[in-house]
Amino acid sequence: MAKPKVLIADKMDPNAAKIFAERGCDVDVITGKTADELKAMIGPYDGLAIRSSTKVTPDILAAATNLKVIGRAGIGVDNVDIAAASAQGVVVMNTPFGNSITTAEHAIALIMALARQIPEADVSTQAGKWEKNRFMGVEVTGKTLGLIGAGNIGSIVASRALGLKMKVIAFDPFLTAERAVDIGVEKVELDELLARADFITLHTPLTDATRNILSAENLARTKPGVRIVNCARGGLIDEAALKDALVSGQVAGAALDVFATEPAKHNPLFGTPNFICTPHLGASTTEAQVNVALQVAEQMSDFLVHGGVANALNMPSLSAEEAPRLRPYMVLAERLGSLVGQLAHGNLTDISIEVEGAAAQLNMKPITGAVLSGLMQQYSQSVNMVNAPFLAKERGLDVREIRHEREGVFQTLVRVTVGTSAGNRSVAGTLFGKAEPRLVEIFGIGIEAELAGNMMYIVNDDQPGFIGRIGTLLGENDINIGTFHLGRRQTGGEAVLLLSVDHRVPEAVLQKACRLDGVRVVKALTF
Ligand SMILES: NC(=O)c1ccc[n+]([C@@H]2O[C@H](COP(=O)([O-])OP(=O)(O)OC[C@H]3O[C@@H](n4cnc5c(N)ncnc54)[C@H](O)[C@@H]3O)[C@@H](O)[C@H]2O)c1
Numbered sequence: 001m002a003k004p005k006v007l008i009a010d011k012m013d014p015n016a017a018k019i020f021a022e023r024g025c026d027v028d029v030i031t032g033k034t035a036d037e038l039k040a041m042i043g044p045y046d047g048l049a050i051r052s053s054t055k056v057t058p059d060i061l062a063a064a065t066n067l068k069v070i071g072r073a074g075i076g077v078d079n080v081d082i083a084a085a086s087a088q089g090v091v092v093m094n095t096p097f098g099n100s101i102t103t104a105e106h107a108i109a110l111i112m113a114l115a116r117q118i119p120e121a122d123v124s125t126q127a128g129k130w131e132k133n134r135f136m137g138v139e140v141t142g143k144t145l146g147l148i149g150a151g152n153i154g155s156i157v158a159s160r161a162l163g164l165k166m167k168v169i170a171f172d173p174f175l176t177a178e179r180a181v182d183i184g185v186e187k188v189e190l191d192e193l194l195a196r197a198d199f200i201t202l203h204t205p206l207t208d209a210t211r212n213i214l215s216a217e218n219l220a221r222t223k224p225g226v227r228i229v230n231c232a233r234g235g236l237i238d239e240a241a242l243k244d245a246l247v248s249g250q251v252a253g254a255a256l257d258v259f260a261t262e263p264a265k266h267n268p269l270f271g272t273p274n275f276i277c278t279p280h281l282g283a284s285t286t287e288a289q290v291n292v293a294l295q296v297a298e299q300m301s302d303f304l305v306h307g308g309v310a311n312a313l314n315m316p317s318l319s320a321e322e323a324p325r326l327r328p329y330m331v332l333a334e335r336l337g338s339l340v341g342q343l344a345h346g347n348l349t350d351i352s353i354e355v356e357g358a359a360a361q362l363n364m365k366p367i368t369g370a371v372l373s374g375l376m377q378q379y380s381q382s383v384n385m386v387n388a389p390f391l392a393k394e395r396g397l398d399v400r401e402i403r404h405e406r407e408g409v410f411q412t413l414v415r416v417t418v419g420t421s422a423g424n425r426s427v428a429g430t431l432f433g434k435a436e437p438r439l440v441e442i443f444g445i446g447i448e449a450e451l452a453g454n455m456m457y458i459v460n461d462d463q464p465g466f467i468g469r470i471g472t473l474l475g476e477n478d479i480n481i482g483t484f485h486l487g488r489r490q491t492g493g494e495a496v497l498l499l500s501v502d503h504r505v506p507e508a509v510l511q512k513a514c515r516l517d518g519v520r521v522v523k524a525l526t527f
Pocket residue numbers: 075076077096099100103148149150151152153154171172173174175203204205206207209210231232233257258280281282283284378379380381382383
């Protein structure tokens with residue numbers, strides 16, 4: 001049998017190529033290509049190993065007719081179109097922990113560099129100026145560090161900052177009170193963090209919820225003289241607003257490792273007083289690069305040569321015998337987890353996964369993993385089927401698995417109930433024809449819907465004329481409805497409408513829908 005072919009397309013530690021070759025792959029290392037060049041050469045490859053430079057777009061994927069796996073030697077996969085890869089059946093893997101310590105250390109280095117103005121003092125001293133009075137620093141001891149995001153990297157930053165005798169506060173909706181105590185931080189809301197922190201460091205993925213989390217408004221709410229570090233993703237801070245805040249002195253210093261547009265060869269922040277930066281060096285240490293290169297090469301060759309799946313973001317890990325029976329349940333479970341994740345309010349405290357009828361005969365672990373993966377992907381890009389249960393446990397989320405051997409109304413059923421500070425929320429689904437996942441209940445209301453693609457969720461008062469009004473609104477805004485599903489608690493009571501639409505419904509249309517008579521809740525969903 002021909003050896004699988006792998007292309008290493010970004011600069012990577014040479015150990016990666018060595019491992020691929022030792023484990024039975026033909027490997028080419030061809031880095032620094034343009035999108036068009038990559039498109040022209042990708043055709044024969046079974047595997048593509050990358051860091052953050054290569055952008056795996058639908059266009060590249062369309063040309064990658066032989067591709068089976070993309071391996072990211074690192075954490076962030078925002079340079080990979082995972083939906084397009086999944087649609088094409090290409091597995092996307094990352095190495096979620098290999099560079100976390102290194103990145104946390106870079107954040108600490110930038111905090112210290114800001115506190116003592118080390119880069120500017122270095123330039124001035126080497127220019128022969130000896131400006132001893134110009135560079136008056138601040139101590140970090142006793143200062144408050146605000147973490148936005150307290151996952152893998154954020155919690156390592158916390159441990160290092162505590163060692164520096166800082167007080168650490170954290171805003172992270174997924175951080176439980178128990179986990180906060182374990183990592184020695186005080187859990188706070190964002191407004192409180194902004195008001196109290198002397199230093200702020202960001203450690204979240206870039207999502208719809210975190211984009212511009214440090215917006216002009218939020219920067220104005222910070223403690224005057226705050227210093228800000230971003231080693232996570234460009235796009236978390238409004239760069240123009242940050243520049244204004246540096247110029248006005250509201251922000252005393254800012255250090256960015258990541259930018260909204262990379263490579264950042266021109267940026268309005270360049271040259272701003274008290275601004276320092278590095279060119280996305282968070283993961284750039286010998287140790288981290290060896291870790292991620294070895295790990296990605298091991299995972300990818302295991303997959304290409306033996307079919308083993310580890311750290312995949314879009315595929316569950318499974319043994320060959322269980323796979324055919326479990327796969328449709330896992331699709332159902334992941335979508336139910338994603339649905340509650342997208343609709344739940346408040347802090348998550350516990351989750352129960354109940355299986356009933358035929359589902360109760362199966363290995364529950366992959367079903368639970370799929371629910372947790374769907375749920376937690378709302379909070380973190382690094383979550384997958386393999387690490388979701390571990391992460392849930394580590395973060396103190398109480399996970400219960402319940403089997404009911406009895407058959408209920410449905411021959412097979414999976415129910416997911418999350419407990420939040422705002423109360424319990426439950427959804428349930430079944431399989432039609434043994435393989436087609438269907439939602440059959442949402443928050444106590446019976447409904448029948450396929451959860452797929454872009455959807456719109458509406459809770460409204462059950463009253464005549466509503467369906468016409470929503471149809472007219474969507475039609476006027478050129479939004480095509482694919483499917484339409486209705487359910488209601490009782491006649492004239494609370495009703496639920498789930499629509500599948502061809503494109504994600506824009507925010508402005510959601511707001512108009514909110515203002516329609518009788519509407520209580522409107523949300524865009526994506527599966
Ligand atoms: N600069 C670099 O070179 C470099 C290196 C490694 C990782 N990163 C980036 O660092 C970021 C963090 O990585 P990680 O491994 O710690 O990820 P992680 O998934 O372990 O942690 C992310 C945390 O952000 C939290 N979060 C999600 N949405 C939030 C919101 N709206 N508000 C507040 N918190 C929210 C999550 O609950 C989670 O705890 C990622 O964006 C990753 O791509 C950058």
